[in-house]
Amino acid sequence: MTESAESADAESGSRGGRSRKRVDYGAGREALLAAAVRVVARGGLRKLTYRAVAEEAGVTHGLVVHHFGSRDALIEAALAHTVRTSLNTSAVEPGTGRTEDFSTGLSQMVTADPGIQAFQYELLLEARRRPELLPPLRALYEEYFGATERELSRMLPGGAGRPLTRLVFAALDGLVLHQLTMGEPEVTDAALEELRSLLRLLADTRTSPGREGDPAP
Structure with missing residues (x-):
């Protein structure tokens, strides 16, 4: 320009009465x-x-x-912006390998800036009508899946495969959507603690003797 x-x-x-x-x-x-x-x-x-x-x-x-330059470029850049912001504030990948650190701050993230999450869900729904939105959505959601899988692999002996990763991320995504529409951050926090308990139990199961496929003591 x-x-x-x-x-x-x-x-x-200025003539329109609004200063730029x-x-x-x-x-x-x-x-x-x-x-x-x-x-x-x-x-x-x-x-x-x-x-x-x-x-x-x-x-x-x-x-x-x-x-x-174009509306599509604006949409794609805004989606990348929301994914970066969410990853930075939700502690999906704290990097500690400690179960108690997993996804801390998720409810606070939604409370602090619900528009970030609403934007992503709006685009997901719009992609049902506009398939051209799917490639950037898939690519950017891979960032969520990758961060989740890396942190689960730090927590769980033997690592985490894609099915478990998608299951855990679906739980997180559902909690965000519920809080976004219904409020109740305390419900999000309580559900997250249950999820962490299940992950701890899974980690313990994988390390305990007598697990299927382990050698007999």
Whole structure:
């Protein structure tokens, strides 16, 4: 976007009674992604337009175009942003191998920023009608599966295969969706403690003598 175009947009925004703020490239991109997430979380994917994101972020319409170029690129970047944020705040992969650390902070993550989670579920539902959304969704959800599998492998002797990984992640995903729609973070926390208890029991079973396939004492 040229300087003259930015000036024209700024002047137009000022005439419309809303002041526009200039944001540097790095910080501006993240702010626009966060704005896109909020727009979709409130109104669904059909409400996601350049102008809606610009209005939400308090910047020019041209700045959104400059950063992303197309609506599909904006959607894919926003999805990647939400996955990164969720992985960083939910402790799916604390890296300690300690069962008690697994997914700590999950309920707080949903309470602190429900829009992040709502955005992902909106895209999952929209993918039923728009199959072109499936490839980036599959690729980015592989990040969730990978983080979950690595942490389960630290906790469980013999590691964790894909079926167990998907089972555990489905439990986490369901708890997030329930809290997002019903509230009740205390229910999430209680269910997570039960999940950790089951994982501890599984770990103990795998290390105890007499397990199927183990040599006789």
